[in-house]
Amino acid sequence: MSEHPVDPATETFVAHRNLLFTVAYEMLGSAADAEDVLQETWLRWAGVDLEQVDDRRAYLVRITTRQALNRLRTLKRRKEAYVGQWLPEPLLTAPDVAEDVELAESVSMAMMLVLETLSPTERAVFVLREAFDIGYDEIAAAVDKSPAAVRQIAHRARLHVEARRPRQRASPRRARAALDAFQRALETRDLQNLLDVLAPEVVLVSDGGGIKQAALRPIIGALKVARLYLGGSAKTGATITTEPTVVNGSPALLVRLDGELDGVMAVRVAEDGERITGLYFVRNPEKLSRVEAETPLALR
Known part of the structure; x- marks a missing residue:
């Protein structure tokens, strides 16, 4: 037929x-x-x-x-x-989106x-x-x-x-290397290594949407950001794990508490690829439905 x-x-x-x-x-x-x-x-x-x-x-x-x-x-x-800072809804994107400089920049x-x-x-x-x-x-x-x-x-x-607009971003390879260093520092709770990978003027923006705890204003400065993450993880008593992913065309981390998805951490890395200049942490559960299945994007 x-x-x-x-x-x-x-x-x-x-x-x-x-x-x-x-x-x-x-x-x-x-x-x-x-x-x-x-x-x-x-x-x-x-x-x-x-x-x-x-x-x-x-x-x-x-x-x-x-x-x-x-x-x-x-x-x-x-x-x-909206309660606190508003961030875009993160999208899990295919690895080739990160290689398309024009597309990755436009949805970052x-x-x-x-x-x-x-x-x-x-x-x-x-x-x-x-x-x-x-x-x-x-x-x-x-x-x-x-x-x-x-x-x-x-x-x-x-x-x-x-x-x-932020300055030219690092290549996907360099951005991934910086994120790997950030992930290792978080997992080992190493303050110095965390400070080494964060730019002195790094800005953290977190979005809980009034549902999950999040900073109501951007946090600026490597020491403040590092202390927040190391101190916060110690207070929860939960097992925190992270796994690499790609959201909005850029390297990111899926953050889980006791195995349950808690948020997505996207990063902005300086052009030289050495340090992270921006952290975008989406915890609002209403914005996390698109981070475990790829969303196809296109400019043409």
Whole structure:
């Protein structure tokens, strides 16, 4: 028996699904909300007359962008009431994402936090232009602005991001080596080795979402960060284990307490690969559903 043919609308949507998810995720920082946006995109796409669509990919990106913008404004109000520091929902990514410099940088924790400082429209324009290399005319149609206005927004957003974007990151190999040293120092509870792998100005941002204990403000400085981790692990009485993984295209650690997943520790490593400059610890259990199965991402 012959299989039922896939209708063109479904075939096109499936072909571009990873791209659409990545667009929505980079705009929202939440995989759960990105999935909701994709559902809304599909419902609208299913009702489109494909004979009237010249560029199906561009049309899908436009729908996704509009739905993500609507949700981004709702998320902004939700984040204002968030308890403590807010971090993006971490995604377990395939090893080849880390090798794709452009993709890994665009979804890194550090970059996602910089994007949080943009307005919704600035974020949409920046993401579509810088990460996905979409033309100004297409972006204008997606955000309901003129191409000239989009160019101005893109320029303003680019300057804003460049002023806040972390310096060039280390290669995946060097970043993994620094993380391995950090992991060994934690496991052996060696203060000096921990200080050796942390940059003096290292910044720790932790997100418990009001559900798990986490610092309400960023912690700055190697000694403060080291003492927090060594002291905190001693107080819990639980067996703490860590295992290497890759989240958002960067080396990270899965942290378990007595065998149960407790959080994800992503890191930012200096360009020379010697020391860790940023630590992003997500403990909010509502954000840990995407760290044990890979999420496929795409820029094209």
